Amino acid sequence: MISRRALEALTAGLTGAFGVAVVVSSFDNGIGWSTAGVESGTFPLIVGSIVLAGSLYNLVRGWLRGTGIVVERAGFRRTLALLLPAVVFVAAIPLTGLYVASAVYLFCTLHLQSRLSTVRALAIALVATGALYLVFERAFQVSLPHGLLGAWLDL
Amino acid sequence: MENFDLLLHGFTIVLSVNHIALMVGGVLLGILVGVLPGLGAPNGVSLLLPITFGMAPVSAIILLSSIYWGALFGGSVTSILFNIPGEPSSVATTFDGYPMAREGRATEALATAFGSAAFGALVGVVLITCLASWIAHAALEFGPAEYFAVYFLAFSSFIGVGGTPPMKTVVSLAIGFAIAAIGMDTISGSVRLTMGVDELVKGVSFVVAVMGLFGIGELLIAVEEELHAKPVASRIDWRTLFRTLAGLPKHWVALLRSAAIGCWMGITPGGPTAASFMSYGIAKRVSPRRANFGKGEPEGIVAPETADHAAGTSALLPMLSLGIPGSATAAVMMGGLMIWGLNPGPALFIEQKDFVWGLIASMYLGNIVAVILVLLTVPIFASLMRLPFFILAPLIFIVCVVGAYSVSNSYLDVVLMMGFGVLGYLFKKLDYPLAPLVLAIVIGDKAEDAFRQSMLMSEGSLGIFVGNKLVTTLVVAGFALLLLPPLLRTIGVLRRPR
Numbered sequence: 001m002i003s004r005r006a007l008e009a010l011t012a013g014l015t016g017a018f019g020v021a022v023v024v025s026s027f028d029n030g031i032g033w034s035t036a037g038v039e040s041g042t043f044p045l046i047v048g049s050i051v052l053a054g055s056l057y058n059l060v061r062g063w064l065r066g067t068g069i070v071v072e073r074a075g076f077r078r079t080l081a082l083l084l085p086a087v088v089f090v091a092a093i094p095l096t097g098l099y100v101a102s103a104v105y106l107f108c109t110l111h112l113q114s115r116l117s118t119v120r121a122l123a124i125a126l127v128a129t130g131a132l133y134l135v136f137e138r139a140f141q142v143s144l145p146h147g148l149l150g151a152w153l154d155l
Numbered sequence: 156m157e158n159f160d161l162l163l164h165g166f167t168i169v170l171s172v173n174h175i176a177l178m179v180g181g182v183l184l185g186i187l188v189g190v191l192p193g194l195g196a197p198n199g200v201s202l203l204l205p206i207t208f209g210m211a212p213v214s215a216i217i218l219l220s221s222i223y224w225g226a227l228f229g230g231s232v233t234s235i236l237f238n239i240p241g242e243p244s245s246v247a248t249t250f251d252g253y254p255m256a257r258e259g260r261a262t263e264a265l266a267t268a269f270g271s272a273a274f275g276a277l278v279g280v281v282l283i284t285c286l287a288s289w290i291a292h293a294a295l296e297f298g299p300a301e302y303f304a305v306y307f308l309a310f311s312s313f314i315g316v317g318g319t320p321p322m323k324t325v326v327s328l329a330i331g332f333a334i335a336a337i338g339m340d341t342i343s344g345s346v347r348l349t350m351g352v353d354e355l356v357k358g359v360s361f362v363v364a365v366m367g368l369f370g371i372g373e374l375l376i377a378v379e380e381e382l383h384a385k386p387v388a389s390r391i392d393w394r395t396l397f398r399t400l401a402g403l404p405k406h407w408v409a410l411l412r413s414a415a416i417g418c419w420m421g422i423t424p425g426g427p428t429a430a431s432f433m434s435y436g437i438a439k440r441v442s443p444r445r446a447n448f449g450k451g452e453p454e455g456i457v458a459p460e461t462a463d464h465a466a467g468t469s470a471l472l473p474m475l476s477l478g479i480p481g482s483a484t485a486a487v488m489m490g491g492l493m494i495w496g497l498n499p500g501p502a503l504f505i506e507q508k509d510f511v512w513g514l515i516a517s518m519y520l521g522n523i524v525a526v527i528l529v530l531l532t533v534p535i536f537a538s539l540m541r542l543p544f545f546i547l548a549p550l551i552f553i554v555c556v557v558g559a560y561s562v563s564n565s566y567l568d569v570v571l572m573m574g575f576g577v578l579g580y581l582f583k584k585l586d587y588p589l590a591p592l593v594l595a596i597v598i599g600d601k602a603e604d605a606f607r608q609s610m611l612m613s614e615g616s617l618g619i620f621v622g623n624k625l626v627t628t629l630v631v632a633g634f635a636l637l638l639l640p641p642l643l644r645t646i647g648v649l650r651r652p653r
Contacts, residue, residue, distance in 0.1 A: 004585075011581045015326050022333045025348045029340070037611040040340040043603045044348055047332040054326035061322070062585075070584055075379040079580075082378045086552055090569055098560070102553050114545040128550060132557065140206055142561050 002071040008062025016055030022048030097147030165516030185225020196226035224525040244427035247435040251455030266399035275461035278414040279468025291476040291501035299608035304629035306602040312423040315636040331595025367572040370555040372579020417465025427466040434462030483590040
């Protein structure tokens with residue numbers, strides 16, 4: 001389980017880190033006033049500083065005022081059970097292409113994770129992937145990634 | 156009177172087989188995304204954006220706005236029948252809608268919701284019809300400084316009256332601005348904030364952000380909270396339906412009050428979600444029937460539904476006339492307008508009369524089509540909810556991945572969407588608002604340009620923002636919205652007897 005305090009700190013930390021990155025990066029573009037007007041790094045510098053300052057405020061406030069549990073253990077496990085396979089799926093797209101990755105991802109989550117029978121899981125995976133192919137590749141002529149596998153098979 | 160003629164002209168554009176078909180298709184798709192948790196109006200509109208690129212702008216906006224109406228209605232169906240809000244803006248509808256449905260008054264609850272929603276939407280559209288071109292004409296006189304002041308006013312109202320912790324709103328807004336700045340700078344042509352990733356030169360598309368923040372984020376929340384659909388009977392009893400609709404005018408006080416709240420929150424970008432909560436909260440405080448609230452009181456449905464739809468509709472008023480969207484979905488639509496080569500803002504009313512009035516006319520028709528379709532299809536869409544969520548979740552996830560990829564055929568966008576998804580989950584858990592982030596991504600560049608152009612005109616003096624009556628009023632109003640709420644709270648704290 002995750003306490004509200006920890007999650008507030010994590011989120012404020014993430015937004016603060018983004019703020020720092022924006023501030024640092026803005027110096028590459030020049031700050032302040034020049035003959036051409038306001039230099040292009042000025043606005044990012046201001047916004048980045050606001051993100052940073054706001055994050056610090058939220059960090060302190062979240063730490064002082066945050067009480068209780070915000071994510072239960074079982075809920076956290078369910079979230080990860082969706083997120084982690086999804087990350088693997090996205091990581092696999094450049095290798096196997098979107099269609100193969102989708103079919104495998106659907107089959108695995110439905111059969112291995114949700115205990116659907118092999119036949120049903122396979123049917124859903126194939127029908128969904130097939131529908132995707134028909135809608136995008138055929139109807140709208142949008143080419144979804146075929147990956148290294150596709151290149152190797154010369155698609 | 157001129158507006159009326161233009162509106163009639165708009166109807167002649169909209170009333171074609173092609174456009175009615177787009178409307179029906181859009182509304183049905185909208186109800187679908189509204190019913191499915193994890194997919195909402197902003198995602199639905201973003202998903203279909205790529206296929207509108209080949210269409211005429213009028214047809215495209217009819218399709219997208221119809222999805223919006225459908226989603227607003229669809230969200231209420233699941234709120235009432237399953238106690239699962241399909242849209243964030245229909246959360247308040249569950250408070251009294253679900254108890255009514257559980258008592259066996261599902262038809263009455265649905266009819267009350269749709270009737271008041273249609274009324275709210277109608278008030279919003281009438282408001283647009285009467286005011287939009289007037290505001291646009293006034294705004295034609297605006298220079299960069301006035302524009303920046305209007306943007307400032309919009310952002311301040313998010314922070315001051317958005318109802319979320321103010322500092323979290325500030326962070327959310329500023330992150331949106333920073334993301335908008337990524338890529339090529341429109342004024343100097345230099346490349347900003349790419350942090351070494353060359354592909355970021357093209358910038359981060361708002362569609363990718365919306366897919367992640369709203370789509371993936373909501374999906375993660377939905378699995379975590381393990382939404383169990385405990386369905387109640389969803390058959391529609393037509394006689395009860397008509398009786399309820401006929402009895403709706405007896406709630407006229409609530410209807411008018413909620414429509415006013417909704418329009419206000421839609422125009423000042425508070426958005427439909429804040430509007431429905433605020434309207435429910437006020438109704439609970441002032442209604443003579445307040446004791447019944449939360450136990451299945453029809454007025455507890457009238458208040459949030461009317462405000463939700465009034466806000467959703469009137470959010471298009473500032474988008475059309477000023478180029479400032481009043482809700483997340485309106486922001487996505489405005490992004491679409493820019494992709495189609497239109498320039499949202501006052502010039503639209505002069506250069507693109509057919510587009511503007513076609514859209515406004517389609518809003519009247521679209522809402523009627525939406526009410527009819529949602530009534531006819533309630534049982535079908537209700538049966539969708541009986542599909543177990545563990546099957547729906549990976550399917551919705553794949554749809555989001557494909558949607559993000561197809562924006563510009565870029566794998567980086569899919570990775571970014573995952574990042575936005577996690578951010579959306581964290582933000583939702585901790586009451587950071589998402590709408591300001593999306594709004595800032597869409598109009599961040601314009602706000603920055605307006606600021607830099609004003610500074611060029613004044614040769615670096617901030618005095619230009621108090622240069623004339625109009626701009627001074629706007630700036631002062633912005634600061635008032637920003638500072639008054641915390642000030643009042645502080646005074647309230649001091650005065651409270653210990």
